[in-house]
Amino acid sequence: xxxxxxxxxxxxCKSGTSVKIECRSLDFQATTMFWYRQFPKQSLMLMATSxxxxxxxxxxxxEKDKFLINHASLTxxxxxxxxxxxxxxxFYICSVPGSYNEQFFGPGTRLxxx
Amino acid sequence: xxSVTQPDIHITVSExxxxxLRCNYSYGATPYLFWYVQSPGQGLQLLLKYFSGDTLVQGIxxxxxxxxxxxxxxxxxxxxxxxxxxxxxxxxxxxxxxxxKLTFGTGTRLTIIx
Numbered sequence: 001x002x003x004x005x006x007x008x009x010x011x012x013c014k015s016g017t018s019v020k021i022e023c024r025s026l027d028f029q030a031t032t033m034f035w036y037r038q039f040p041k042q043s044l045m046l047m048a049t050s051x052x053x054x055x056x057x058x059x060x061x062x063e064k065d066k067f068l069i070n071h072a073s074l075t076x077x078x079x080x081x082x083x084x085x086x087x088x089x090x091f092y093i094c095s096v097p098g099s100y101n102e103q104f105f106g107p108g109t110r111l112x113x114x
Numbered sequence: 115x116x117s118v119t120q121p122d123i124h125i126t127v128s129e130x131x132x133x134x135l136r137c138n139y140s141y142g143a144t145p146y147l148f149w150y151v152q153s154p155g156q157g158l159q160l161l162l163k164y165f166s167g168d169t170l171v172q173g174i175x176x177x178x179x180x181x182x183x184x185x186x187x188x189x190x191x192x193x194x195x196x197x198x199x200x201x202x203x204x205x206x207x208x209x210x211x212x213x214x215k216l217t218f219g220t221g222t223r224l225t226i227i228x
Binding site for chain 1: 146148150155156157158159160163165204208209210214215216218219220221223
């Protein structure tokens, strides 16, 4: 399966600042990547589908102006949390779909907003 | 709309004992079904997937799952658990189109006692 990396693995920022999270598909070209958010002891919540060469598709209730997604190439998608607030603190995970719609996940990024 | 139900939030099993984690799904067409495992602070790892053919599928780490269409179930089993199996387990369902979203269950936390 695809090998997916995320950077950074952990970030702490002050309220009001913006944070960029990178998701890279290391061995697989991905026209689509997915971004999830996970609160402690909860399941994954799909935030958006990142599409190479076009705009991301956001799930209902996700603010597209707050969570900016850019699929810059077939191996890189970025999620920028703009004007972060403490309620944005969470675990953010990206994934790359495989041949049978299985998804290969990155290791996640823990965001803490002070 | 598709959905996944994992009725057991938390299961405790003795090391060496057998394990069965339940998963029921709702999907309007032929589903693709998946089981993932997540260790604390980590991304998700694919254990196994079902997309067609034999309804009993084998996965990594000695896990298997059985697809029962009549019961809309895809239960995960392991004949003898190891302490390293302690983790969170997620069942997911998706469609057969390309790059489709997955819907995840709420997860089952597995604790192993000596």
